[in-house]
Amino acid sequence: MTDNVKPPLIQFAGVTKRFGALTVLDNFNFEVAPGEKVTLIGPSGSGKSTVLRILMTLEPFQEGRLTLAGMDYHEPGAAAPFRASERHLRNIRSHVGMVFQSFNLFPHMSVIRNVAEAPVRVLGLSRDEAQARAVDLLALVGLADKKDHFPSQLSGGQQQRVAIARALAMRPRVLLFDEPTSALDPQLVGEVLAVIRDLAHEHDLTMLLVTHEMRFAREVSDRVCFFDKGQICEQGSPEAIFTAPSHPRTCEFLASVLG
Amino acid sequence: MMYGFTWDTATPLTYAWSILPIILIGLTVTLKAAAAGFAIALVLGLVFAMLRRSRFRSVSWTTACVVEFLRDTPLLVQLFFLYYVLPEYGVTLPAFLTGALALGLQYSAYTSEVYRGGIEAVPRGQWEAATALNLTRMQTYRDIVVPQIVPRILPAMGNYMVAMIKETPVLSVITVLDMMALANMIGERTFEYLVPLTMVGLIFLILTLICSAGLHRLQKVLPKAGIPLR
Amino acid sequence: MQWVSYLPSLAQGALVTAWITLAAIAIGALLAFVAGIARVEGGRIVSTLALCYTELFRGTSLLVQLFWFYYALPLIGISFEPVATGILVLALHVGAYGSEIVRGALASVSVQQVEAARALNFGRWHTLVHVTLPQALIEMLPAFGNLAIETLKLSSLVSLISIADLTFRAQSIRNLTLDSAGVYTLTLVGYFAMSLVLMMVMRLIERLARRGAAFPRAAHS
Numbered sequence: 001m002t003d004n005v006k007p008p009l010i011q012f013a014g015v016t017k018r019f020g021a022l023t024v025l026d027n028f029n030f031e032v033a034p035g036e037k038v039t040l041i042g043p044s045g046s047g048k049s050t051v052l053r054i055l056m057t058l059e060p061f062q063e064g065r066l067t068l069a070g071m072d073y074h075e076p077g078a079a080a081p082f083r084a085s086e087r088h089l090r091n092i093r094s095h096v097g098m099v100f101q102s103f104n105l106f107p108h109m110s111v112i113r114n115v116a117e118a119p120v121r122v123l124g125l126s127r128d129e130a131q132a133r134a135v136d137l138l139a140l141v142g143l144a145d146k147k148d149h150f151p152s153q154l155s156g157g158q159q160q161r162v163a164i165a166r167a168l169a170m171r172p173r174v175l176l177f178d179e180p181t182s183a184l185d186p187q188l189v190g191e192v193l194a195v196i197r198d199l200a201h202e203h204d205l206t207m208l209l210v211t212h213e214m215r216f217a218r219e220v221s222d223r224v225c226f227f228d229k230g231q232i233c234e235q236g237s238p239e240a241i242f243t244a245p246s247h248p249r250t251c252e253f254l255a256s257v258l259g
Numbered sequence: 260m261m262y263g264f265t266w267d268t269a270t271p272l273t274y275a276w277s278i279l280p281i282i283l284i285g286l287t288v289t290l291k292a293a294a295a296g297f298a299i300a301l302v303l304g305l306v307f308a309m310l311r312r313s314r315f316r317s318v319s320w321t322t323a324c325v326v327e328f329l330r331d332t333p334l335l336v337q338l339f340f341l342y343y344v345l346p347e348y349g350v351t352l353p354a355f356l357t358g359a360l361a362l363g364l365q366y367s368a369y370t371s372e373v374y375r376g377g378i379e380a381v382p383r384g385q386w387e388a389a390t391a392l393n394l395t396r397m398q399t400y401r402d403i404v405v406p407q408i409v410p411r412i413l414p415a416m417g418n419y420m421v422a423m424i425k426e427t428p429v430l431s432v433i434t435v436l437d438m439m440a441l442a443n444m445i446g447e448r449t450f451e452y453l454v455p456l457t458m459v460g461l462i463f464l465i466l467t468l469i470c471s472a473g474l475h476r477l478q479k480v481l482p483k484a485g486i487p488l489r
Numbered sequence: 490m491q492w493v494s495y496l497p498s499l500a501q502g503a504l505v506t507a508w509i510t511l512a513a514i515a516i517g518a519l520l521a522f523v524a525g526i527a528r529v530e531g532g533r534i535v536s537t538l539a540l541c542y543t544e545l546f547r548g549t550s551l552l553v554q555l556f557w558f559y560y561a562l563p564l565i566g567i568s569f570e571p572v573a574t575g576i577l578v579l580a581l582h583v584g585a586y587g588s589e590i591v592r593g594a595l596a597s598v599s600v601q602q603v604e605a606a607r608a609l610n611f612g613r614w615h616t617l618v619h620v621t622l623p624q625a626l627i628e629m630l631p632a633f634g635n636l637a638i639e640t641l642k643l644s645s646l647v648s649l650i651s652i653a654d655l656t657f658r659a660q661s662i663r664n665l666t667l668d669s670a671g672v673y674t675l676t677l678v679g680y681f682a683m684s685l686v687l688m689m690v691m692r693l694i695e696r697l698a699r700r701g702a703a704f705p706r707a708a709h710s
Contacts, residue, residue, distance in 0.1 A: 104388035118392035331684035333645035343669035452560035464548040
């Protein structure tokens with residue numbers, strides 16, 4: 001359950017995001033407490049992934065305010081409103097990590113270099129330190145023996161586990177999962193979910209998860225938010241949402257996916 | 260006599276044999292000019308390609324115009340421009356460097372297009388992953404993008420290198436002593452152009468045949484030894 | 490406003506450049522089709538001959554060819570006017586590079602088309618003229634457009650065999666006035682303008698060629 005004493009780590013206040021004429025998020029309000037594990041569910045195109053992509057600074061937004069650990073995404077005093085300097089964005093990104101639907105591993109780097117590269121380049125770790133960190137994390141995701149392979153030599157599930165290790169190597173406070181199992185063959189989903197489930201036990205790590213795996217969402221989340229048309233229709237504990245949804249759209253959606 | 264070698268015009272064969280060392284000295288200049296020019300084209304082309312992808316409309320548009328201008332005007336006139344105009348602004352370069360610079364400028368217009376095609380072929384997820392890992396734009400280009408496009412663009416770059424080698428004789432007009440210039444000088448002194456010019460042509464033919472064969476092999480080897488791209 | 494006084498002379502040079510370029514493209518295109526078709530359809534001897542021509546003119550430098558035709562050939566009793574030499578050498582160059590374009594485009598026409606023609610008992614020549622070439626022609630146009638611009642640029646080399654083209658005029662004016670920046674800037678702009686015109690003409694031809702409903706890919710040229 002949410003801890004109401006702590007101030008929110010992430011706060012969307014009246015955020016509006018448009019792609020041309022299409023409004024994806026409409027006056028969106030949303031808070032996440034430190035250490036909270038939140039799952040976003042809903043029909044495709046409802047804006048769930050956009051929330052993560054905005055948090056990762058992959059997408060700009062047009063109205064409202066977004067803060068992470070008290071830092072405003074739109075740099076105060078920037079040249080124009082809703083703008084931020086690269087330096088400011090990089091400062092924000094240092095707190096956030098992301099796992100993508102299509103893994104996005106670097107195909108020209110070995111598995112261990114995929115994990116160790118950013119700690120060396122961005123955090124300024126020595127090669128040895130970064131390699132040691134990478135080996136630990138690869139062990140955590142159960143792929144220590146694959147460290148010298150290239151991504152193309154791994155299965156989809158293994159690639160996604162490497163991608164999780166890669167994101168963790170940056171020690172983010174917030175980890176975003178954008179449909180991490182949607183691109184996987186059904187028999188490979190389990191191994192990835194197992195890794196994420198282990199991570200969910202970490203107290204300090206704040207997790208935002210977009211997924212279609214409802215059973216899994218129920219297991220790992222503190223809170224489930226149902227999205228529809230750029231708004232959160234309904235949110236609450238997994239128990240409440242899955243056993244006693246109150247909004248008709250939620251009932252409809254759950255009926256269609258749990259069928 | 261030139262570079263200490265005397266020619267023997269008794270028969271075409273003895274003539275050819277006697278001037279071969281001189282022509283080969285010219286060949287080293289030709290190859291050096293092409294190498295220097297291509298190095299400039301490789302670097303400048305990448306810079307142009309990156310500037311064209313700038314988020315600032317004014318930068319990308321200006322770059323597009325400059326590249327288009329370089330591509331659509333003759334190397335020879337660009338060469339004269341650099342050779343005569345740069346000294347007026349106090350920049351006095353040796354003829355060889357001016358020539359390499361002109362070659363590099365002209366071909367940077369071509370290489371920038373090759374880079375652009377390569378960069379556009381890198382999936383968007385790669386850029387996003389680099390952003391999520393907080394790499395800077397420079398680091399993203401250097402560590403993620405360029406290594407991935409190298410195998411893809413090598414054949415096209417190779418073709419441009421061969422094309423550039425064949426254009427180096429133009430540098431002879433600004434007193435660079437390449438194969439062409441030396442062959443002409445020999446012709447002027449002996450009143451016999453056929454042999455030296457034919458030799459230069461043959462050497463170019465051999466050079467390009469070797470390069471094409473090399474490129475052909477490279478294209479066959481790349482998918483195996485190269486970087487797995489999928 | 491000294492540079493205004495250069496314009497008449499440069500314009501005359503530009504006319505010579507345009508004439509040489511267009512003549513070289515026209516003759517070169519003809520050569521390209523002959524050599525390209527010879528390589529695809531010709532027997533062993535004919536296609537080998539075409540291959541030798543292509544490799545010889547692609548493999549040696551254009552300036553070397555130009556000087557060879559201008560300085561060396563007269564020594565064995567063959568000589569032309571400078572302008573004819575310039576056009577001939579440029580045309581041979583266009584023909585060699587163009588034949589590769591023709592060959593590639595002919596090869597890109599699907600095997601099914603050729604098989605369909607064969608099934609209808611079309612002769613080889615008939616298949617080429619009525620089935621493969623019309624389809625290949627459209628594919629060739631963008632590459633020929635690039636080659637045309639390439640030819641315009643390379644035509645500047647004829648100034649080195651004393652043809653009074655745009656580059657030659659620029660050199661003369663510079664030697665007279667020593668105003669290098671003005672003369673060469675104007676000259677570069679002149680070539681750029683001619684390139685743009687050439688490009689627009691090629692685009693127009695492409696658009697006209699694609700207009701027929703037979704090639705629905707017209708939308709993205």
